[in-house]
Amino acid sequence: MREMKDTARALVRIGYDGRVHKIFRGHQAKERFEHEVRVLRHLEDRGCTFVPRLLEVEPAELKMVTTNCGTRVDHLNPARQVEIFAELENYGVRHEDRELRNITYRIADGRFCVIDFEFATLLDGGPGVVSLKPSG
Numbered sequence: 001m002r003e004m005k006d007t008a009r010a011l012v013r014i015g016y017d018g019r020v021h022k023i024f025r026g027h028q029a030k031e032r033f034e035h036e037v038r039v040l041r042h043l044e045d046r047g048c049t050f051v052p053r054l055l056e057v058e059p060a061e062l063k064m065v066t067t068n069c070g071t072r073v074d075h076l077n078p079a080r081q082v083e084i085f086a087e088l089e090n091y092g093v094r095h096e097d098r099e100l101r102n103i104t105y106r107i108a109d110g111r112f113c114v115i116d117f118e119f120a121t122l123l124d125g126g127p128g129v130v131s132l133k134p135s136g
Helices: 029-045 078-091
Strands: 002-006 010-014 018-026 054-058 063-066 105-107 113-114
Touching: 018 029, 029 054, 029 063, 029 078, 078 113
Parallel strands: none
Antiparallel strands: 002 010, 010 018, 018 063, 054 063, 105 113
């Protein structure tokens, strides 16, 4: 596996099969894991095709495995970046970490995709926590 990210909050690796393995750790790891799983399921239920799809969820290990949404983007017009994140709101989700590091490019269909939903807000509300966005 290739290591893509190793921080206090998460370890992300890409397997040789292309699947993305994310292990949550650090502050509120369990809550962030559960929230990202909830948001990805919400997006899949609504037919959003430009985010990772959940393939496996391992709650005891705070690990999820998803499809790969392409490679990280190094440069993007700021207006286009705003458009990409705004498009998520059509699916009932606001991404609360709208940084370039959370946009990928999927060469197979020429689509910009969005990753990393642990702080996203579910706009339709519903039961339980709808956002883990840090305040401040």
